[in-house]
Amino acid sequence: MTANKPQSPDERLQHEFNRWADDGEGAKMERHHLDITEKTMRRMDLRPGERVLDLGCGSGWATRLLARMVGEGPQGFGQVVGVDIADEMVRQARAASKEFDNVMFIVGSAAQIPWEENFFDKVLSVESFYYYPDQDRALAELFRVMAPHGRLFILINLYKDNPYALQWVPKLKVxxxxxxxxxxxxxxxxxxxxxxxxxxISDDTPTPDNYQTTSFHSLDDLKAFKRIGALLLMASKPDVRNPAPGYTIY
Ligand SMILES: C[S@@+](CC[C@H](N)C(=O)[O-])C[C@H]1O[C@@H](n2cnc3c(N)ncnc32)[C@H](O)[C@@H]1O
Known part of the structure; x- marks a missing residue:
């Protein structure tokens, strides 16, 4: 890419999250998101044999947890696909997942999920959905790749009803x-x-008194943010074999 060429919104996200990955943030996010993600996974009712998508998978720690839960069982061999726009995140995810034979990582955008339609039984997306430039298009894509009766779980820390989360918006570069x-x-x-x-979904991990935060104005604000918790959105794809009204295949 030439220096002066304006970046598309997706290129900007890729650039920013590759930087996060280079700074080691991909793996570090497990520490911050594990408690709320495990609580979400308990609600997902994961079963051996299921096909699961982890959208915005980052370094793939949650993808690997999912892979363990849907692995071989009486219903067959479950498969988990991690998709992320940042190729450096995907490279790290692949490197850390060599012993898994039911995990695959792909570089791709939520705006064009690189997978066939009517496939996934469950979808998890952790701390990623609010970055998608066109959330309508991402939802249309999720609808497309989900199997009829498939279940969607979108977990986000940044939403209007948790005012403490708004403190770190100005620090974001996208x-x-x-x-x-x-x-x-x-x-x-x-x-x-x-x-x-x-x-x-509250984050019940203890906050040490000497914890240093640059994201929040104070430790009390961080604790209040964790107490209110993340927003978990849950939905099902109805049993439609034909496109719903207004449904677009990108
Ligand atoms: C805050 S990180 C969370 C990563 C991971 N889910 C976790 O909890 O560790 C957000 C991730 O979403 C990815 N992402 C952002 N926008 C995306 C898009 N439009 N399509 C696919 N992935 C995207 C980023 O590259 C990044 O890895």
Whole structure:
């Protein structure tokens, strides 16, 4: 790419998250997201044999947890696909997953998920969805790749109803969406998802008194942020074999 060529929103995300990966942030995120992700996985009712997508998988730690939960069983051999826009994240994810034979990582955008339609039984997306420049298009893509009756789990720390999260928006180098839980519910319904609901998932990990935070104004604000918790959006793809009204294949 030439120096003066303007970057597309996806190129900007790729550039920024490759930088995170180079700084070792990919693997570090496990520490910050593990508690809320494990609580989410318990709600996912994962079974051996299922096909799962981890969208915005980063360094792949959650993808590997999923792979262990859907591995070989009476229902067959489960498969987990991690997709991320940052090729350096994907490189790290692959390097850390060599002993897994039911995991695959692909560089790709939520705007064009590189997979066939009607495939995934479950989708998990951790701390990624608010970065997607076109959330409508990402939801249309998720709808496309999910199997009929498939279940979607979107977990995000940045949303309007947790005011403490808004403290770190100015520190981000890429644009983000800040919507309320109610607004996200409407968005999912607009995309023909069914059983749309949400839950707040508190982060119950202890915060040491000497913990240094640059993201929050104070340790008390960080603790309040963790107490209110992350937003977990849950929805199902109805049993539609034909495209829903207004549904576009990109
Ligand atoms: C905050 S990190 C979270 C990573 C991982 N889920 C975790 O919890 O460790 C956000 C991830 O979403 C990815 N991402 C951002 N925008 C994306 C897009 N449009 N399509 C696919 N991945 C995207 C980033 O590259 C990054 O790895």
């Amino acid at each position: 644009p983000v969406h800040v919507r309320s839980a109610a607004e996200y519910v409407e968005l999912l319904k607009k995309h023909a998802f069914g059983n749309v609901e949400y839950a707040l």
